[in-house]
Amino acid sequence: MVTRFAPSPTGYLHIGGARTALFNWLYARGRGGKFLLRIEDTDRARSTPEATAAILRGLAWLGLDWDGEPVSQFARASRHAEVARAMLARGAAYKCFSPPEEIEAFRAAARAEGRSTLFLSPWREADPATHPDAPFAIRLKAPRTGQTVIEDAVQGRVVWQNAELDDMVLLRSDGTPTYMHAVVVDDHDMGVTHIIRGDDHLTNAARQAQIYAAMGWPLPVFAHIPLIHGPDGKKLSKRHGAVGLEEYQKMGYPAAGLRNYLARLGWSHGDAEVFSDAEAKAWFDLSGIGRAPARLDLRKLEYVCGRQIALAEDGALLGEIEAFLAATAQPPLTAAQRDALLRALHLCKERARTLPQVLEMAQFALASRPIVPEPRAAAALDDVSRGILRELTPHLQNASWTREALEAAAAQVAEGRGMALGRLAASLRAALAGRSVSPSVFDMMLVLGRAETLARIGDAAG
RNA sequence: GGCCCGUUCGUCUAUCGGUUAGGACACCAGGUUUUCAACCUGGGAAGAGGGGUUCGACUCCCCUACGGGCUGCCA
Numbered sequence: 373m374v375t376r377f378a379p380s381p382t383g384y385l386h387i388g389g390a391r392t393a394l395f396n397w398l399y400a401r402g403r404g405g406k407f408l409l410r411i412e413d414t415d416r417a418r419s420t421p422e423a424t425a426a427i428l429r430g431l432a433w434l435g436l437d438w439d440g441e442p443v444s445q446f447a448r449a450s451r452h453a454e455v456a457r458a459m460l461a462r463g464a465a466y467k468c469f470s471p472p473e474e475i476e477a478f479r480a481a482a483r484a485e486g487r488s489t490l491f492l493s494p495w496r497e498a499d500p501a502t503h504p505d506a507p508f509a510i511r512l513k514a515p516r517t518g519q520t521v522i523e524d525a526v527q528g529r530v531v532w533q534n535a536e537l538d539d540m541v542l543l544r545s546d547g548t549p550t551y552m553h554a555v556v557v558d559d560h561d562m563g564v565t566h567i568i569r570g571d572d573h574l575t576n577a578a579r580q581a582q583i584y585a586a587m588g589w590p591l592p593v594f595a596h597i598p599l600i601h602g603p604d605g606k607k608l609s610k611r612h613g614a615v616g617l618e619e620y621q622k623m624g625y626p627a628a629g630l631r632n633y634l635a636r637l638g639w640s641h642g643d644a645e646v647f648s649d650a651e652a653k654a655w656f657d658l659s660g661i662g663r664a665p666a667r668l669d670l671r672k673l674e675y676v677c678g679r680q681i682a683l684a685e686d687g688a689l690l691g692e693i694e695a696f697l698a699a700t701a702q703p704p705l706t707a708a709q710r711d712a713l714l715r716a717l718h719l720c721k722e723r724a725r726t727l728p729q730v731l732e733m734a735q736f737a738l739a740s741r742p743i744v745p746e747p748r749a750a751a752a753l754d755d756v757s758r759g760i761l762r763e764l765t766p767h768l769q770n771a772s773w774t775r776e777a778l779e780a781a782a783a784q785v786a787e788g789r790g791m792a793l794g795r796l797a798a799s800l801r802a803a804l805a806g807r808s809v810s811p812s813v814f815d816m817m818l819v820l821g822r823a824e825t826l827a828r829i830g831d832a833a834g
Numbered sequence: 835g836g837c838c839c840g841u842u843c844g845u846c847u848a849u850c851g852g853u854u855a856g857g858a859c860a861c862c863a864g865g866u867u868u869u870c871a872a873c874c875u876g877g878g879a880a881g882a883g884g885g886g887u888u889c890g891a892c893u894c895c896c897c898u899a900c901g902g903g904c905u906g907c908c909a
């Protein structure tokens with residue numbers, strides 16, 4: 373089986389498009405099929421190489437790998453024309469000499485009078501001998517009676533009366549193919565067996581089915597998925613905030629979290645909420661896709677991302693962090709920082725929902741001496757606190773470097789002073805991390821090691 | 835205007851004729867805690883409206899309302 377994602381390169385990769393791509397990818401990857409990419413760049417005015425690059429970059433970041441080289445629809449124009457001529461030859465299409473302005477005028481008048489705007493070309497049954505020597509479009513000779521039926525894997529059986537569908541243009545009078553025709557020819561030639569796309573194409577499916585029928589090509593399975601809406605239930609647009617996938621990357625959502633969240637948006641597998649890619653591939657099925665549009669909920673996205681961060685392997689998480697730093701134009705990690713981060717990551721995963729939050733928690737490992745405490749942390753380093761830190765120092769020098777021993781040493785000193793361990797911990801946190809929020813102070817000590825820990829405490833205690 | 839699709843807690847959803855309508859996010863209360871989180875326990879919260887069909891409808895049919903899509907020699 374073969375699926376595909378076919379975006380128009382007219383801008384960034386839309387979050388909705390990313391989900392469509394994800395569904396196609398999951399379906400193919402879960403079944404040992406192929407996932408192809410086609411760039412629908414026939415609109416020369418709006419298509420740009422930059423947009424194509426942005427889309428490929430977005431898919432790569434999301435972790436959706438495609439098979440083979442991306443296909444350019446524009447590059448296949450001659451093939452589209454060839455098929456249109458073949459349809460002409462077999463009588464499935466005809467030359468229409470009606471000038472576009474004339475058709476437009478007809479439609480305008482029909483609309484104004486409340487009549488059907490369905491245009492029936494007078495050239496449909498014309499004798500070729502009467503053809504003028506003039507520009508013509510090639511139109512599909514669509515059936516005028518009966519029905520066109522799509523057994524949609526998501527929407528169910530959808531029926532159109534053929535009398536309500538007009539003869540669509542396949543090839544324009546300038547010889548270029550229309551979108552409707554190019555899509556069918558490409559999907560057929562690429563061997564696409566399952567078309568999973570937004571339900572804004574549901575009506576198009578009827579017209580495309582007519583082309584498949586005219587060529588005698590087998591109809592692929594259609595699955596028209598509902599679009600993603602904004603929190604207000606309206607179609608997702610820029611006024612809702614972020615719509616481009618790259619914006620989500622820059623906000624620090626990990627790709628694994630986005631994959632998980634997006635998969636659950638409009639699709640479900642029982643009560644499963646947080647799952648791995650392997651599980652998603654194994655479970656994903658067209659029958660699990662809902663029919664109603666889903667709204668984007670950033671809070672749940674964050675929750676899922678938090679869980680995925682907690683579940684991530686350190687190496688994979690490090691990769692996500694480095695991609696995040698690059699995407700947000702921050703300085704890359706030094707080799708020493710990489711090592712330190714790798715050692716500290718297990719302390720930061722459980723308590724972060726986004727990558728910047730991981731970095732925030734890992735600050736103690738990334739920073740180097742002298743640690744300059746933030747104002748909030750500095751308050752925990754008054755004269756009394758520094759005295760206590762000095763008192764604690766010899767205990768730490770002698771303690772075995774285990775969490776239990778370190779905690780016992782601190783508890784002993786705190787008790788001796790008749791103070792709560794929490795207050796001593798705050799001072800240690802300020803000395804070790806320079807922050808008022810960090811992982812457990814004893815965990816930080818284990819990661820930093822005895823020498824670094826004592827050096828930082830010495831710096832702070834004066 | 836015509837055609838087509840949709841409508842379960844605030845949000846994502848389960849249910850595929852018989853359930854006290856389940857789960858998750860969010861929210862509220864409590865617990866745990868060296869910070870922030872995380873985590874644990876408990877709580878409130880839903881079938882758009884109206885007709886049918888049926889012993890019995892969230893589930894099937896019809897109408898209405900409200901959303902959305904298509905209706906191009908755009909994609």
